[in-house]
Structures are given as C-alpha cells and as structure tokens.
Amino acid sequence: MYKPDTIYSSFTPVVKSAVIGYRISGPLTLKILSLLTRFKFKNYPGKVFYKSLYDYSDKIIDRCNIVYFKGPKSFTGEDVAEIYIHGSPAIASHLEKSFSKINPIDFRQAKNGEFLYRAMINNKVSLKQSQAINNIIMSENLQEIDYSKKVLFNGDEESELYDLKESAINIYSKIITSIDFIEDESFDLDSIIKDIRLFFQKIQKIIKKNRTVIEQNNILNVMIIGDVNVGKSTIFNKIIGQERAIVTNIKGTTRDVVAENLLLENKIYRIYDTAGYRKKQGRIELLGYKKALLLSKEINHFLIVFNDALSKNDLNRIKKEFNIKNNFSLVLNKSDTHKKTKNNQYIYLNKSINRQKTIKLLKLQNIHHKYIKKSKEILTVNKNEINFLEKLLENGEFILNQQDLLIIQEIFRNIIDEFSENFGYINNEDMLDNVFSSFCIGK
Ligand SMILES: Nc1nc2c(ncn2[C@@H]2O[C@H](COP(=O)(O)OP(=O)(O)OP(=O)(O)O)[C@@H](O)[C@H]2O)c(=O)[nH]1
Ligand SMILES: [Mg+2]
Known part of the structure; x- marks a missing residue:
C-alpha cells in the first residue's frame, strides 16, 4: 500500500502573492535538492539557505529560501524539503515543469493529504490527530477548533471517543470471558446488559452535551x-x-x-x-x-x-x-x-x-x-464524531433487546471495528484514501 516514492506539492495557493511554498518528501529529497541547487544540503538539516534554483537547461528558476529536514525529524518522518519561491504563478509553473522532468516514476505530485498520510504511517501523528489538523484548517467554529487543537497537541485521550472505545473493549472482553460459562448457574447476563445500557446512555449524554455546544452558533x-x-x-x-x-x-x-x-x-x-x-x-x-x-x-x-x-x-x-x-x-x-x-x-x-x-x-x-455569548462549555467530541456516535446509538435498542450472547458478542465486535476505523487502528487502504482525500493539497 505505502511505497516510499518521493512526492511534491505546493503548500500555499499558487496565486500572485508574497511567497509560494513547495514541499518535497521522500527518499529522493536530497538528490532533487542537489539537482535543483547544486548544493549539498545533507550536512545542514533544519537550516535555511538562500540559493538559486536551476532548471533542466541550467536556467535560473528563482533565487529563494530552502530548508531541508532530515527524516525522521521532519513533518512526515521522511526526508523533507521546503522551498519558498517568490509568489509568482509563472515561477511556480517553471519549477513544477522542472520537477516533472526529473523522474516521473520516483518523483511525483502528491495527492491530497498525502504528506499527513505519510506522517501518520511513520507514527508522527495518529489518525485522530491528522483529522484534527484538517479540522483546524476547515472549521469555522471556534469551539471545534479548540477541541481539535487539544487532540492535536495533547493526544487522542482528549476526545471522549477514547473513553468510549475503552469501555467497548472492556464490555467485549467481559462477553468473551462469560461465553465459556454460559451453561453455569452463576452466569449473569443481566450484569452484561447493564454495562451495555450504561455504555449507550453515556453515548447519548455525550451527543446531547456536544450538540448543544455546537449549536451555540458563534x-x-x-x-x-x-x-x-x-x-x-x-x-x-x-x-x-x-x-x-x-x-x-x-x-x-x-x-x-x-x-x-x-x-x-x-x-x-x-x-x-x-x-x-x-x-x-x-x-x-x-x-x-x-x-x-x-x-x-x-x-x-x-x-x-x-x-x-x-x-x-x-x-x-x-x-x-x-x-x-x-x-x-x-x-x-x-x-x-x-x-x-x-x-x-x-x-x-x-x-x-x-x-x-x-x-x-x-x-x-x-x-x-x-x-454572541461565549460559551463556557467545551467540546469533547466534534461534529463528525457526533454523527458517528448517532449511528452507533442505532444499534443500542436492538442489542438491549437481545438475549443471545453470541449475537451480542457479534454486534460488539462490529462496534469495536467501527471505532477502530474511525479512530485510528485501520489498515484498510480504501478507508484511508477516503479519509485523506478530503484534506488540503500539500498538507
Ligand atoms: N463620494 C463618495 N462616493 C462614494 C462613497 N461610497 C461609495 N461611493 C460611490 O457611490 C457609488 C455606489 O457605490 P456602491 O458601493 O456600488 O453602492 P451600493 O449601495 O452597493 O449600490 P447598489 O448595489 O446599486 O445598491 C460608487 O460610484 C462609489 O464609488 C463615499 O463615501 N463617498
Ligand atoms: Mg452594491
């Protein structure tokens, strides 16, 4: 699924402006920098150099600041370079043309969110944190931005989904261990049902509380x-x-x-x-x-x-x-x-x-x-996560009316899978493509 080829993309809009930024990530980064600048960045990670960029026919594309980050101490965990050209779309197009002449198989334009995707694959951020970065950029709701910042800076535990996922796993383990004793007199289905009821009640509470905060339109x-x-x-x-x-x-x-x-x-x-x-x-x-x-x-x-x-x-x-x-x-x-x-x-x-x-x-x-009265309440899940929880809640009624432990077990297995898919333990390529394709280009 993940081929460590080298990718590039602008990370600012390519419009007339003060500066247009390009980011490169992957194993060929140093080689490409050396082709473009005739300078060996290898010994100078994290340092900014003002250098000329040359195209395939030795013509100067631009003279600008360039910085190289040596992996794994970089945004993606790979070798990364950032090039800050003058804010001219014509220069940007000249640079991209030079990129395309290098080696289109090993060096290609990044897909949306691909830098962040690589950061996740290389354990620089969790899936939840990648989503938080995207939310910070996309959201206009200040509470949502605050919530995303907390998840990004302090980790997944800041989300109440994290506790819920833990409870779901505990309940599932309890079911698994009970199944062996299903014939026993001491077997207590009611206790499991009680845990499940509390679990869904907690989901209901989280939805209600967070909906109110979000609806306080700011x-x-x-x-x-x-x-x-x-x-x-x-x-x-x-x-x-x-x-x-x-x-x-x-x-x-x-x-x-x-x-x-x-x-x-x-x-x-x-x-x-x-x-x-x-x-x-x-x-x-x-x-x-x-x-x-x-x-x-x-x-x-x-x-x-x-x-x-x-x-x-x-x-x-x-x-x-x-x-x-x-x-x-x-x-x-x-x-x-x-x-x-x-x-x-x-x-x-x-x-x-x-x-x-x-x-x-x-x-x-x-x-x-x-x-607009500033709400003192803070979000513990965001809008997308509320939608996710609402879908889970639909299972609630059904599961609570079940007497068959095997069916309950099966449903809970699915719930845990759903958490995993939405919460960062996924290894399903389509799913990831789906998540990251909505991200900004260059991110
Ligand atoms: N002298 C003067 N002219 C102004 C001022 N503000 C706007 N104008 C001029 O008034 C004209 C109309 O301005 P607009 O901003 O298009 O007015 P509007 O209210 O949006 O007009 P509509 O869209 O037709 O309803 C333009 O020629 C403006 O340059 C001002 O403070 N002083
Ligand atoms: Mg007008």
Missing part, C-alpha cells in the same frame, strides 16, 4: 441594507478587506446577496451585501432584494446605509420589511459629499476612511459581544 451575521447606490458594496468590500462585490455608480449594481466570512480578533463575522432598494426595481434586482428579505431571519444585526438624513417613514418601512427590532445601526455614508448633519444616532462613514477605522466606527466588536 458566527455573527451582519447584513448591509439600504437604498440603491448609497455605497453598501463599498462598505462591504472595505470591511472584508477585498474587492469582492462590484462597485459602480450605476444604481442597482448589486443584484444578489453576497456574503463573506471575516475573522477579527478571534471572532467570526458573516457579512452580507445586498441589492439596494428603489421604488421601481428591475426583475433580477427585485429577486435579489427578496432573497435578502428571506435571509433576514438569520441576521443578528443590520447596518442601514443611507446618504442623506433618513426619514422616519423610510426607517419604519425598512424595519418592517426586514423585521428589525433594535438590532440595527444607522450609517450615513458619503459623508464627504455633504455637510455633516449632527445626529448622534448616526455613524458617519465615507470611502476614504481606512478599513480599521471603518470597523471601529461601526463598532463591530461591540456588536459581536452583544449577540
């Missing part, structure tokens, strides 16, 4: 609404820090709801830009507007944007349409184009105010604090 939903052309998309782009929504001086530019997540000082926001309101809306514009209205149920806070003072009638119409109570801020935008009306209830913005100041003026941090 994302603050903020929707930007207001008339057409008042600068909603300009504010949206400013807050999220990228030119995501199209901005023009044409009324009705935004026709759909556009949403982006934003992480600010360890708090997660989902910011929504919407189609503007005007009396005569185009068909698509109206559809977009209606979509925003439909979504409004999920919104914690609204930023109502306008350019001139907002009339009471208009405010009431907006509040009614979006079903807004006190969860809104009044944002007077384009404050550069007219004399400042002095209304303490307004937040005055204009497009030349920088991002940090805009976020501060909008008081996003306070708003987060107002709606």
